[in-house]
Amino acid sequence: MKVFEGLKFKRGTTAIHRLDPRTKFLISCIIFTLALLFTELISIIILFIAQIPFIFSARIYKEWSRSIRGSLTLVAIILLTNLIVGYVSNNFQLSSQLLTYSISMAFRFVVLMSSFSLFFLTTSPDDLSLALEQSHIPYEFCFAFTTAVRFVPVLAIEAQTIMDAQRSRGLELDKGNFLKRIRNYIPILIPLIVGAIRRSLELAEAMESRAFGAKKKRTNLYILQLKRSDYITFLISFIILSLALYIRYNITIPDIQIPL
Amino acid sequence: MIEVENVSFTYPSGVEALKEINLKIKDPDFIAIIGENGAGKTTFIKHLNGILKPTQGEIYVNGVNTKKASVAELSRDVGLVFQNPDHQLFCETVEEEIAFGLKNFGFNKDTISERVTWALNLLDLTKYRKVSPFMLSGGERKRVALATILSWDPKILVLDEPTIGQDFNQKEKLRQFIIQLNSQGRTVIMVTHDVEFVADCNPNVIVMSNTRIINTGSAREVLTNFDLLAKASVLPPQITQLFTQLSDLGLPQNIIDFYKAKQLIIELTKEKLDNEGL
Numbered sequence: 001m002k003v004f005e006g007l008k009f010k011r012g013t014t015a016i017h018r019l020d021p022r023t024k025f026l027i028s029c030i031i032f033t034l035a036l037l038f039t040e041l042i043s044i045i046i047l048f049i050a051q052i053p054f055i056f057s058a059r060i061y062k063e064w065s066r067s068i069r070g071s072l073t074l075v076a077i078i079l080l081t082n083l084i085v086g087y088v089s090n091n092f093q094l095s096s097q098l099l100t101y102s103i104s105m106a107f108r109f110v111v112l113m114s115s116f117s118l119f120f121l122t123t124s125p126d127d128l129s130l131a132l133e134q135s136h137i138p139y140e141f142c143f144a145f146t147t148a149v150r151f152v153p154v155l156a157i158e159a160q161t162i163m164d165a166q167r168s169r170g171l172e173l174d175k176g177n178f179l180k181r182i183r184n185y186i187p188i189l190i191p192l193i194v195g196a197i198r199r200s201l202e203l204a205e206a207m208e209s210r211a212f213g214a215k216k217k218r219t220n221l222y223i224l225q226l227k228r229s230d231y232i233t234f235l236i237s238f239i240i241l242s243l244a245l246y247i248r249y250n251i252t253i254p255d256i257q258i259p260l
Numbered sequence: 261m262i263e264v265e266n267v268s269f270t271y272p273s274g275v276e277a278l279k280e281i282n283l284k285i286k287d288p289d290f291i292a293i294i295g296e297n298g299a300g301k302t303t304f305i306k307h308l309n310g311i312l313k314p315t316q317g318e319i320y321v322n323g324v325n326t327k328k329a330s331v332a333e334l335s336r337d338v339g340l341v342f343q344n345p346d347h348q349l350f351c352e353t354v355e356e357e358i359a360f361g362l363k364n365f366g367f368n369k370d371t372i373s374e375r376v377t378w379a380l381n382l383l384d385l386t387k388y389r390k391v392s393p394f395m396l397s398g399g400e401r402k403r404v405a406l407a408t409i410l411s412w413d414p415k416i417l418v419l420d421e422p423t424i425g426q427d428f429n430q431k432e433k434l435r436q437f438i439i440q441l442n443s444q445g446r447t448v449i450m451v452t453h454d455v456e457f458v459a460d461c462n463p464n465v466i467v468m469s470n471t472r473i474i475n476t477g478s479a480r481e482v483l484t485n486f487d488l489l490a491k492a493s494v495l496p497p498q499i500t501q502l503f504t505q506l507s508d509l510g511l512p513q514n515i516i517d518f519y520k521a522k523q524l525i526i527e528l529t530k531e532k533l534d535n536e537g538l
Contacts, residue, residue: 158347164311165348167331168340169408170364187360190350194394198346 008063008153009124015229016058021123021131023230027054030241031115037248040255041104047111051118060121067117068110079106100258125150130224139218147203155196162191261286262308262416262447267317269303277303279471281317287415290442291449292458292479295468296493301451302343304468305418308449309338321416336365339414343421345405349393354385354404357393358411365412379411384433398425417441419450423457435461459483459497459516467492483516 011017016024034047055064082102087094125146132142163173166187173184247253264283270276278300285291293301306312307319310326310333319326321334342348351357358379362372380386383403388396393404402425409417422438423431438461442448452458458465458479465482467475469492475482482488483496486504495501496516503515511528515521 161342161344162347164306165342167311168309168335168342169348169361170332170335170412171360172330172332172364187348187350191347194350195346 008120010060010063010121011124012059012122014058014122016054016118017122018229019122019233020224020226020230021127022135022224023226023233024119024123025131026234027237028115028119030237032112033241034244035108035111035115037244038253039101039104039108040253041100041107041258042256043253044104044107044111048107048114051111051114054118055114058118058122060118063121064114064117068114071110071113075106075109078109079103082106094260096257096260099260100256103258120149127224130220130222133218133220134224140213143212151196151199155192158195159188159192162188261320261322263320264307265318265320267307267314267319269300269307269312270315276471278307278314281473283466283473283476285447285449287447288442288445289447289449290438290461290463291447291466292461292463293449293451293466293468294453294455294458294482294492294494296470299468299492300471301468302420305340305420305449305451308334308416308418309340310334311340332364335414336412337414338416338418339409339412340418341406341409341420341422343424345393345398345401348405348408349401352392353390354380354388354393354396354407355390357404358408361408362411367412375411375413379407382410382437383407399427399430402426403430414446416447416449419448419452421452422450423452423454431457453494455483455494455497459499460518462517467494469493480514480516484514 031047031051035044038044038047055061079102082105083094083098086098086102090098128149129142129146132145133139167173171184171187173188174181176184262283262285264281264285267278267281268276269278281304293304295301303312307314307326308321310329310331313327321329322337324334326334349357351360355376358376359372362375367375377386380389383406385400385403385407388400388404393401396404402422406419406422419438422434426434435457438448438450448463450463462479465477465479466473467482467488474491475485475488477485484500484504486496489496496504499518499521500513500516503511503521504513507513512524515524
């Protein structure tokens with residue numbers, strides 16, 4: 001459940017927090033694009049290191065590292081899948097190239113995770129909703145999206161309670177072989193999903209009784225406005241993106257190889 | 261027997277939920293834990309079957325240190341029924357739901373079917389044997405949750421808010437049921453906000469407030485101590501409030517339950533009528 005904690009907004013007043021949500025979203029998107037553009041281990045490492053100053057200046061190191069640690073299981077799965085598929089399709093031969101590639105694929109996921117973590121940890125759901133609305137996305141979609149984001153931590157807490165309740169009935173989650181362990185999660189997942197569906201129906205009723213959708217055009221108390229710092233960030237991000245694109249298509253990147 | 265020695269607990273988020281708790285619960289005791297929201301009641305009972313381990317101090321359940329045993333091992337002796345049944349129901353039928361815990365504890369097939377039938381009977385659920393737990397009403401789901409725990413007959417039963425969502429009849433049945441379990445030698449510990457229910461059950465009461473135990477005593481002692489209750493944001497039972505407000509008429513102030521109150525009023529009225537020669 002640590003993964004979800006890394007997506008929960010942490011209130012703050014740092015320069016990163018004060019950036020317009022649209023700017024932050026753009027930064028995350030650029031990191032995302034770059035991570036998908038490059039497959040070399042060295043570029044992925046550079047992308048990872050590039051995020052670290054942001055993490056520290058936003059003072060979210062603790063939460064961020066928690067989300068990264070939480071995603072390690074998935075990272076291991078990606079690494080293993082790449083290794084196995086590569087090994088089989090390569091006539092059952094393990095090469096140093098394959099190893100490097102698999103590691104960079106797994107590390108790429110860490111970069112993606114980290115960029116999302118950075119965005120969600122520093123952007124309040126309210127700001128996010130405003131940003132979407134002001135980008136002319138229909139309010140129903142904005143509402144659905146922000147509600148989903150807002151309920152992630154609630155679901156995480158509920159999952160913990162359900163786990164406690166089932167363990168009190170003698171369920172041992174980390175007992176048995178791999179398949180048995182997956183099956184152990186059924187008693188957790190069913191109440192969690194049923195609860196989420198039930199809650200969404202209740203929420204819909206509650207929203208409707210508060211006149212959701214009564215007027216086509218809603219008014220907002222706050223209006224987002226891009227500041228100078230946002231324009232500067234925009235500019236820098238675009239320069240970096242163009243530079244990266246240039247490098248990607250015109251320069252061969254010297255790649256490191258991890259020896260077997 | 262549960263021994264709690266100088267236990268404090270802090271959540272990983274840094275919230276201190278329990279401070280210096282000391283307690284000894286001998287079998288078969290009957291205990292109600294009352295106190296304001298956030299006093300630490302639920303956190304405390306989660307320590308009894310090892311879901312939470314104390315950050316300081318030790319808890320011994322029948323001589324076993326909870327830090328050195330798994331939740332499954334401890335749950336065999338300490339059955340914890342959670343407040344919200346929806347946090348644990350997941351099977352296709354009520355029957356399978358009750359069998360789940362028994363399977364986890366490794367009972368054999370015959371014993372499982374025997375225990376399932378027993379638990380269904382005990383909680384008046386036999387007619388729902390093959391029904392999906394999701395189709396039942398809130399109160400019925402709560403009883404299924406209770407049946408799932410009772411099925412393996414734990415020596416100590418811990419209930420979190422057992423009366424929520426129960427109508428008057430079910431509450432009365434629950435009361436008789438708990439008292440019966442207790443008289444058969446099992447220890448019952450319940451967390452509740454329902455002071456009327458506590459008064460009717462007449463257990464020993466632990467008052468918690470702001471992460472600490474601030475008092476322990478019989479239901480009568482605790483529920484008539486207005487200053488103490490105010491500290492834990494608990495209002496005394498209505499009968500107690502009424503008798504206290506009428507103390508000028510010579511009514512005693514230590515009445516907590518309806519039955520005793522009724523008896524007293526009958527006696528006083530009779531006496532008065534006799535005096536007036538009617």
